[in-house]
Amino acid sequence: MTQACKTVDKDAYTAMFGSDSDSEDTVLTDVEDERFWEESGPEEVEESQTFNPDHVVGSFNASEGITFPDIPGLVYYPELFSHTQQTKLVEAVIAEQYFATPEMNQAMRFGDLPESLTWVIDSLRSISDLFPEPIRTRMPLFDQTIINLYRKGDGIKSHVDLARFEDGIVIISLLSSCIMSLKPASTHPAPESVQAKDIYLRPGDVLSLSGTARYDWEHGIPEREYDIVDGVKLERGTRLSVTFRRLIKGCGEGFEG
Ligand SMILES: O=C(O)CCC(=O)C(=O)O
Ligand SMILES: [Fe+2]
DSSP: OOOOSSSOOOHHHHHHHHHHHHHHHHHHHHHHHHOOOOOOOOOOOOGGGSSOOOOOOSSSSSOOOEEESSSTEEEEEOSSSOHHHHHHHHHHHHHHTTTSSSSSEEEEEESSOGGGGHHHHHHHOOOOSOOHHHHHSSOOOOOOOEEEEEEETOOOEEEEETTTBOOOOEEESSSSSEEEEEEEETSOOOOOOOEEEEEOTTTTTTEEEEEEHTTEEEEEEEOSSEEOOOOOEEEOOOEEEEEEEOTTTOOOOSSOO
């Protein structure tokens, strides 16, 4: 991962996702040529009809996560974020313009996190099984975020998040899917009966890590262009992850996950 600086002089959306405006133009031209509708004057849109994502963010899809007996402290919330919530979060990341150049793939913020992420943190706190109570109710819940951009084929090496971060880490998956592999950390060898665990993360999925899952297990994403899930080959696309942590008081700002 290469750390991004928070300066940009190029269209961030195009840098991240490319431009598909040509194909859209083509489709519109084709449809117009067919003349499927009566000509009429410009439609009047009342103020109340205009789309405002803030009005429709709503609550999370599910409140109970999936746990894993071998990995205490790991909770998996499939599709926790609705499509609208994912869009809102991706737009917030785009607005920050972190990924302006092709070599940028990681951005970090410490201290006061962007206001555009406040609703995410508030909503996460409202999930009763997110973390053990002392973590879930601490203030602030998080004061650090890392946003990783994975282009097709990218991954992140297996690791335990740095000790300078407190217990309680959340990973939000956006845009595309990948397998995250978890295995016992070399510092905490597990009995042979304990297997490594692969979790297929899709857009809107969330993982929370605390206790054993945070300290005694590693997590990573193998570098490859597709994953095989239940015998099916699933191509990866551009993936974005937003992770939240809290720094231990007195520890400086870290530069690795
Ligand atoms: O991108 C992800 O899903 C995981 C990122 C991660 O593990 C980290 O930043 O420490
Ligand atoms: Fe990590």
